[in-house]
Amino acid sequence: MKVGNKLTIQIVVALILGIIIGSILSPMYDSQQWVQWIDQYIFNILGQLFLNMIFMMVVPIVFISIVLGVVSVGDPKLLGGYGLKTLLFYLATTAIAITIAMVVANILDPGEGQSALLGSDEVAEYRETELEGGSTGEALQQGFDQTVINLIPTNVVEAMGTQNMLQIIAFAIFIGIAMIAKKDKAAGLIRLFEEANEVVMWIVLAIMKYFAAIGAFGLVATAFVQAGFGAIQQLGMYFVCVLLALFIHMILVYGAAVKFLAKKSFIWFIKGFAPAMGVAFSTSSSSAVLPISLKSAQENLGVRKSISSFVQPLGATINMDGTAIMQGVATVFIAQLSGIDLTIMQMVTVVLIATVASIGTAGVPGVGLVMLAMVLTAIGLDPAAIGIIIGIDRLLDMTRTMVNVTGDAAISLIINEQENRKEGAARQET
Template sequence: MSLTNKILLGMVLGVIVGVVFNLIMGVDQAHQTAASPLGQWLQVFVINGLFDTIGQIFVASLKLLVVPLVFVSLVCGAASLGGHNRMGALATKTLVLYLVTTAMAIALAMGVAVFIQPGAGVDMALSSTYSAPPAPSIKETFLDIFPSNPVQAMAEGNMLQVIVFSILFGIAISRTGGEIALNMRNFFEHLNEVVLKMMMLLMQLAPYGVFCLLVKLFASIGFGAILDLAKYFFTVLFVLLLHAFGVYGTLLKLLSGLSPVIFFKKMWKVAVFAFSTSSSNATLPVNLRTCEHDLGVDNKVCSFSIPLGATINMDGTAIMQGVATVFIAQAYNIDIGIAGYLMVILTATLASIGTAGVPSVGLVTLAMVLQSVNLPVEGIALIIGVDRFLDMVRTAVNVTGDAVVSVIVAKSENMLDKTRYENMQLNAEVDPV
């Protein structure tokens, strides 16, 4: 059995076992606690103990690779591209596409939500409130992009600062020239191979990590929370799928002329991995490997665009914010008008960059969006129950968007191997999952 099929099997079994545990424990959906003594014992020692521990170790082992992989791959790419006169154009195209797709995502989400009206008739008796962590100001956002201490940036996992330092370091190598530059490039290329081999070793744990993560999730929330907010849940889910297949597929065809069908066939395993881990950073090594080896994107392009996308490109999160804003406005019976909707699009698009390093980024940016149009932030408490599952889906959308932009930019710069892109016979030795 291939590793991809093992991961799929782990997902299915994780959902089934999680639901069975949920039924055995009799979990109270409002407080996510078991009712019986046996259920409480299972929840503490088996679900939150054994399964959660294994799942968190798996996610931590993947995140272990994020900083070294981003640093080494970006240095390699920038060192090779440093003297290239198209580097500025490549970076500009990547940033513009990320911002445009995010704006399209939130506009689509609000359009569909206004039509479906998921918040109509919702009972606003709140039993809990939500307090968002403070978001950084625009000045702090820009200052935080540039590192004063690259070692500290790597230790804290501040990916924007790591990206800036890596690009500067790679360009410096390319401008050094001579034997020194050659030796440094060879060193980082060899180091890159070692990091990728380490990734392949850790990927063997993926089926077991995915199984434990999903057992813990479905044992805790079950399907009761989803049914309580079914209209909101399925509206967000519908827009996520529409954006992933409709918008991304159309952009790929129009801007690159490449087949979206081939793209989605090669990307589905990355999307499955992102869904099961619910982390763009944890999926970053897999996405990088797939873009380069399966989709034929030049390493110079994907080593820049994929890490940057994992940090600032949040189309899935923007979709959730668009639907949630309309949902909360309807639930509180507040009309924000056309100007309000335009303000939401602008705020959410800029916030996708501004809060890139903030924990619980989706809910933090949603609080900012709600405040920009004077909607009550307490309304976030209504959707927290189903946000965990939707977060898994929107992570899959986010990483798919990163790959779409990488392919489009690479094709526009003649840095895409079309033969490799169209070849469906993937090399098992380099296939990450």
């Protein structure tokens, strides 16, 4: 079973239908019970069933793929080289992403003349329900050191049960290295993992073939029914700033990286990775789309499993370029609402904190708002102002998740092509 063009077309059609139907029903959502019924019992059920089926496969796919990836590399030192290169790429693109976002926001001034929004009910509600009168400062101070400490799981079963991707990746690397060390005696175990990989990939592709389009329709329809274009109109310039920054980062940063570092056509790359991008848009979850991202990168882009199965799961956890863009625009937007001109040092602080905070963040819908609260607190802005943008965050989350997973695939392709050229040069020398 292969991720092909037919599936891509089906997903795109489903997304368009979901946006159109959701937008038509959205104005009636608050006043008409039958619209709420359709949303809850049709759109929501279709979307959540698909999402649950994909989430069901995330842990086995990640664990098995990384173990086999480590084994196929065969040299722990080479694996360490992959890891360092991947981490540097991800941190660099995240820092660039948030810088682009802040430049765009400072040029377009999305918060100018809208200070009245700070007194809205949404701000008070967010303060009471999400912040609960507490501070995010302690979470920020503990974030990085706890992330490092929590890399190693104390309970592997719990890590898998809670889908803690960094811990699952760490445990899988240990298992893979041990299998390399005992390769002669572990031949049967390696074969078992290879057979298990075939089984879980078959399940993933079956889910995609029969449920992806229906599930994507349900997820997108319910998002637009509940948010709709009314929320977009109220915060139009903020919405435009985020989308523009995402577009610039996608085309200039990823496009240039694929063209000049991987030496591949960016259009070819987009065509090959389109199925995963469609699922990412509908699910708003880097973790949920991971099985499809792996399959698309390996089958359509030609990325070897040993690289794809290590780089992309790691990216689903630590590479949050799209999320960083939202944080950059939102920070400038909220500062402008508050009548505050951010200093150069404050902007640098935002870039550094958002980049570091992205490490270890769960790849689930809405997590960017938690990270944003940390950033706002660090530079003295009121995190309750997040309540202003929460109404349209679900719609933007869909787009930025698509950017996140595209970045993961781009980096895996770059590393793959660099390794291919290195191996080709080594063969010529011999």
